[in-house]
Amino acid sequence: MHETKLEIDVELVRRLIAAQFPHWRHLPVSPVAFGGWDNRTFHLGGEMTVRLPSAASYSLQVEKEQRWLPKLATLLPLPIPTPLAMGEPAEGYPWHWSIYRWVAGETAKNARIADLGAFAVALADFLVALRGIDPTDGPAPGQHNFHRGGPLSVYDGEARQAIAALEGRIDTQAAIAVWEAALAATWHGLPVWFHGDVAWGNLLVENGRLSAVIDFGTSGVGDPSCDLAIAWTFFEGEGREAFRTHIAVDDATWARGRGWTLWKALITVAGHDANQAEAERQRHVIGEVLADHRRWV
Structure with a gap:
């Protein structure tokens, strides 16, 4: 990339x-x-x-x-x-x-959101509706979306290399456990539509509420677990619980969502082009993912 x-x-x-x-x-x-x-x-x-x-x-x-x-x-x-x-x-x-x-709205920063729980529910409802659209002939995972919606194993080597590079900076044993749990949570479902990059910069807010979703460049049909990353990159506490309740996925899909989130955070922190603030933010994400795994396993 x-x-x-x-x-x-x-x-x-x-x-x-x-x-x-x-x-x-x-x-x-x-x-x-x-x-x-x-x-x-x-x-x-x-x-x-x-x-x-x-x-x-x-x-x-x-x-x-x-x-x-x-x-x-x-x-x-x-x-x-x-x-x-x-x-x-x-x-x-x-x-x-x-x-x-032009799609009106401002990017979804916390200060612009009136009720984070209601925002989480609205986003979950949007993603559920997206999953429910007929996927016939839709774009399968591939180079066009960096394999989102496909098996996590495509990034196995990259994730393990990043974990090794972060020895002493994160809990590498816990990271390996989360990653291997995600790999083991094999997806057996039928392909569904997913967005592929559900992040605060692609969510718009008006009057304190979620008003639009933009940037479908990594969208496709396949495993929707990549759309769960927002649970750890943006939500916390009650907001994360509201999102998990309303997104209505099984434990295996949630585990794969942790895997997608962990992979991206790991390669960002281990890379050389992330600034200090972004690296610190991604270390926080790694901590949230590891804690969530401990809670649910």
Whole structure:
């Protein structure tokens, strides 16, 4: 997943719009406040956004979102991004890109949420509704979504290497126990839709409530346990309990959710490109996952 990302700026977006969608060329272009890392996002006027993959691996997601988001949107209880157009490679930019209708709201920071328990229930209800959509012909796990929805074993070597690298910094024996429990909790269910990156930056809030879910780049059909990571990366205490109660998954799926969360936190802390604040935050996540495992096993 470590690859060179393109420099994408306002001038590039203006050139692409002018060349391919001249009827919108008069609209101002400006970066959004939280523009993302895998993709770069810009305002186009007051009612649209332009979203451009920053590297080749993310470009695989564009046509998937163009095809599936309009179908999913009509069946979900909250707004999701609506594609309006797909751009072509041009102006030195090598991949397809998208124009979406702007989704109002602010990213889900704790201070913006009126009732974290109600927020957790609303999110769980959204994910249950997503799981209930007909998965026929939906995108199976693969390179387009970094194998989310597939077996955790694809990251076994990476997780164990990170655990070894963190000897003396975390409880490595407990981490191994959680990881192996997740691997052993084999998924035998039928494929269902999942979001793939349920994180605070992809959840929007208005008037203190969950108002929309964005960024379906890692979505697909398969094992939905990857969508549980928010339980440890964002929720605590009563919020986590409310989420677990309403998400309605079995113990094995919850265990795999711990595995997905642990893997991502481990490789972030063990990596060299995380800043100190992010590394500390992920160490906290590791502690929450290990404690949750002790509680339920």
